[in-house]
Amino acid sequence: MTTPRVLPRLDTDNRPFWTGGEQGKLQIMHCADCDGFIHPPRPICRHCLSENVAPATVSGKGTIDTFTINHQPWFPGMEVPFVIARVALDDAPGVFLTTNIIGSPVAEVDIGDPVQVTFLHQDDVWIPLFEKVN
Template identity: 45%
Template structure:
């Protein structure tokens, strides 16, 4: 079995730091506006829904559906296995989407509308959120 590909890890400091370190406890979090409850992604300093400036990271269920995807066949770092890059939409809010990798299914098993759940790749201190087929 070949080693996993090397990843360039995101910074753990600054306004997006919480997003990359949150998975240590297994929970996916997004900023949520205190004024209107809108979930904000990507993280920014204001709410695009109401203009509010107060938002804190709050957990979501981690359940999503596959909105769109592509299969990457380009080998990186010597790993020639194809992998799925997907856009998932979280069940908590229409339009709350995240680009990620789809794991736990071969590329020919993946389909639009597929029910998914979050899992994390632990690269301490970074925990990358990936999605796999939902077990229910």
Template identity: 40%
Template structure:
């Protein structure tokens, strides 16, 4: 692996820093409204349901179901040259209907990937200084 090629590094801001701090500590944190309990992802400075601005990150279960996926065959960034094919996935978190996030599905043979399959979070160091929350089939060792 060419260690000189860095992944696209997230650029956190005041609204999103909690997410990356959580990931470094191997916790999946999602912004939640302290007034009505609604989860908000991607992070926004207001609750879309009750318009409260009193929001705080909360650790979620780390469970998910596979909403959809695509197995990307081409490296459209130098970092993925030795990583294709990879499974880009949208997962839905059980904490709230329609609460989704983008991730990669790992530890699953590509011919066994199935929309609706139960997943759980797993944290991976993908490059120097970057940990990402990936998902794997629930119960996988």
């Protein structure tokens, strides 16, 4: 997709997630007290309510949990079709990212496919997207 994306407003809590791709890192908030992962990013752990949370680098490997193929060009110039997927991260239990699967024909994407993060740089944001791995 070459159409510019609507970007998030960066703040203290979400900045590591949206900018970690500059160093090739997928950053997910992690609680040091209960070892839980928190996404979307929050300053308080959703599992134990601890404030002892900080961004942690995860591998960026995951599995397609579910997906849909979008055929609607929502913006002028938007390339369709494209895959919108929910990816379960391998090393961040309970974290699912809604993202796009790129680099594969849409007909070759399926539930259970292993994927790896890659980043799309736009302005001051590195958007985590995923590609299938063999």
